[in-house]
Amino acid sequence: METQVALRSVERYFGTTKRARLHALGPIDLDLRKGEFFTIVGPSGCGKSTLLEIVAGLSPASAGEVLFEGRPIGGVVPDGIGVVFQEDASFPWLTVRDNIGFGLQGRGLGGREVRRRVDHALDLVGLSQFAAGYPAQLSGGMRQRVCIARTLVLEPRLILLDEPFGALDQQTRLLMGDEVLRLWRATGATILLITHSLDEAALLSDRVGVMSARPGRFLDIVETHWPRDRDSRLASEAEFGDVTSHLWRLLREESLKSMGVDAALRRAS
Amino acid sequence: MKLATAIRLAALLVLILGVEAACRFGLISRFTMVPPSAMAVGLAETLSSGELNGEIGSTFGGIAIAAVSAIGVGFVLGALLHALPRVRACLDPLLATYYSIPTFVFYPMLLVFFGMNRTPIVVIGFLFAVVAMITNTFNGLDRIPRVLVKTARVLRLGGVATTVRIVLPAAAPHLFTGAKLAIVYAFVGVIGSEFILSSSGLGYEIAFSFNNFDNTRMYSLIILVILVVALVNALIFAWEQSLLRRWGRW
Numbered sequence: 001m002e003t004q005v006a007l008r009s010v011e012r013y014f015g016t017t018k019r020a021r022l023h024a025l026g027p028i029d030l031d032l033r034k035g036e037f038f039t040i041v042g043p044s045g046c047g048k049s050t051l052l053e054i055v056a057g058l059s060p061a062s063a064g065e066v067l068f069e070g071r072p073i074g075g076v077v078p079d080g081i082g083v084v085f086q087e088d089a090s091f092p093w094l095t096v097r098d099n100i101g102f103g104l105q106g107r108g109l110g111g112r113e114v115r116r117r118v119d120h121a122l123d124l125v126g127l128s129q130f131a132a133g134y135p136a137q138l139s140g141g142m143r144q145r146v147c148i149a150r151t152l153v154l155e156p157r158l159i160l161l162d163e164p165f166g167a168l169d170q171q172t173r174l175l176m177g178d179e180v181l182r183l184w185r186a187t188g189a190t191i192l193l194i195t196h197s198l199d200e201a202a203l204l205s206d207r208v209g210v211m212s213a214r215p216g217r218f219l220d221i222v223e224t225h226w227p228r229d230r231d232s233r234l235a236s237e238a239e240f241g242d243v244t245s246h247l248w249r250l251l252r253e254e255s256l257k258s259m260g261v262d263a264a265l266r267r268a269s
Numbered sequence: 270m271k272l273a274t275a276i277r278l279a280a281l282l283v284l285i286l287g288v289e290a291a292c293r294f295g296l297i298s299r300f301t302m303v304p305p306s307a308m309a310v311g312l313a314e315t316l317s318s319g320e321l322n323g324e325i326g327s328t329f330g331g332i333a334i335a336a337v338s339a340i341g342v343g344f345v346l347g348a349l350l351h352a353l354p355r356v357r358a359c360l361d362p363l364l365a366t367y368y369s370i371p372t373f374v375f376y377p378m379l380l381v382f383f384g385m386n387r388t389p390i391v392v393i394g395f396l397f398a399v400v401a402m403i404t405n406t407f408n409g410l411d412r413i414p415r416v417l418v419k420t421a422r423v424l425r426l427g428g429v430a431t432t433v434r435i436v437l438p439a440a441a442p443h444l445f446t447g448a449k450l451a452i453v454y455a456f457v458g459v460i461g462s463e464f465i466l467s468s469s470g471l472g473y474e475i476a477f478s479f480n481n482f483d484n485t486r487m488y489s490l491i492i493l494v495i496l497v498v499a500l501v502n503a504l505i506f507a508w509e510q511s512l513l514r515r516w517g518r519w
Contacts, residue, residue, distance in 0.1 A: 058419060058423070076422075077423050079425070081423075082423070085419065085420070089416045089417060089420045091435070091438070093438040102434075103424040106430070
């Protein structure tokens with residue numbers, strides 16, 4: 001399968017002086033296949049979000065190379081990449097419609113084309129009847145859908161989702177997961193999702209990359225072998241339990257490490 | 270009309286009628302206060318005679334210049350301080366204690382700088398107003414959620430587009446507060462210094478009437494100032510409400 005994003009020995013350090021330098025991430029080697037749904041899970045502070053920012057071009061890698069469709073990423077976000085963040089990034093001063101069409105302005109598209117794309121995106125995320133409303137009138141989940149729609153209208157080939165459902169309740173999360181799966185099939189885009197929910201990772205992904213405690217590296221990359229046409233009903237299948245328990249086996253030790261309790265626990269046992 | 274508004278208006282009316290009655294029946298002496306109806310008549314006469322048009326124009330014109338320049342300069346300085354955190358750290362104590370300085374004491378110095386004209390008064394109005402705009406500008410810029418700025422980068426906006434399309438609207442509620450305070454302070458600064466220091470303008474006319482026992486004229490002019498301030502505030506308030514209704518969350 002065609003590789004869309006290639007990470008080669010990517011590392012990230014924070015701090016400039018040698019003594020204060022913090023090794024946050026890497027080295028990471030990863031090939032994202034075109035059109036796949038790839039999820040990264042890892043203990044908190046392992047550098048997941050840093051990795052996503054590097055892939056997005058929002059933050060530089062300290063070492064190594066990131067290629068998007070064969071071209072190196074550096075400094076700017078390449079055309080064709082869309083990002084949805086965990087925090088609510090809707091613009092409160094614009095209507096839902098204007099929020100969604102925000103990125104289309106100044107791209108030389110005609111008014112009719114902008115309208116068509118925004119209408120389509122509104123429809124995809126189920127917000128057509130809220131088009132004239134303002135984000136303040138929407139729930140958290142709906143605002144996150146506004147942000148997803150704002151990304152979709154740009155027709156990205158790679159969508160980066162940085163814990164987009166982190167602030168939502170469990171039921172909404174599951175349904176949003178179904179929605180993302182539907183959008184993923186409808187758009188044919190590659191999705192890179194970051195989450196701390198093992199269930200979410202197991203449910204949504206073709207492959208799950210499990211990261212170690214800081215400095216984050218991939219401990220394992222788990223293939224789920226789910227059919228492309230899937231939804232949250234997978235959660236009741238036996239294989240789903242196998243995948244999540246496998247993920248948890250990999251992650252448990254690392255999560256303890258990241259909490260700084262591994263040594264204490266080992267002494268106790 | 271909302272019930273609260275009706276009650277407020279009724280309370281105001283009762284107060285005015287009470288003062289009117291107290292003046293008419295001699296509970297308040299004429300040397301202390303003239304009846305509100307006489308104030309209104311006096312105001313109408315003053316305005317229709319046109320004798321104070323020049324003073325009214327120079328006072329409100331001065332306030333407008335002080336307010337507009339304070340908003341403009343305050344915004345630019347606030348944005349610069351936001352961009353230069355070290356400079357801001359240096360100036361922070363000064364800005365925090367700024368309003369403990371009685372700006373009026375600089376009047377003699379300003380007379381030396383700008384001469385015996387309206388400029389020193391407008392400058393006092395400006396000095397009074399500008400810091401409110403500066404602090405509200407950098408507070409507004411500080412509080413822009415980082416995720417919105419990241420979103421600008423993801424949408425590949427340039428510096429100018431980011432400022433115009435994201436930074437300014439996101440900081441708008443704070444900028445609005447700054448502008449509102451700047452206008453109020455410009456009123457206080459200009460009319461206050463006219464009252465105490467100057468020999469022209471509405472503030473001076475009020476003080477002049479006071480010194481000459483011309484109570485009707487004095488109260489009429491006080492009413493005029495109050496009416497204008499109330500009107501300006503009501504306009505700003507209405508505009509702000511219409512924005513806030515939409516941006517309920519901000």
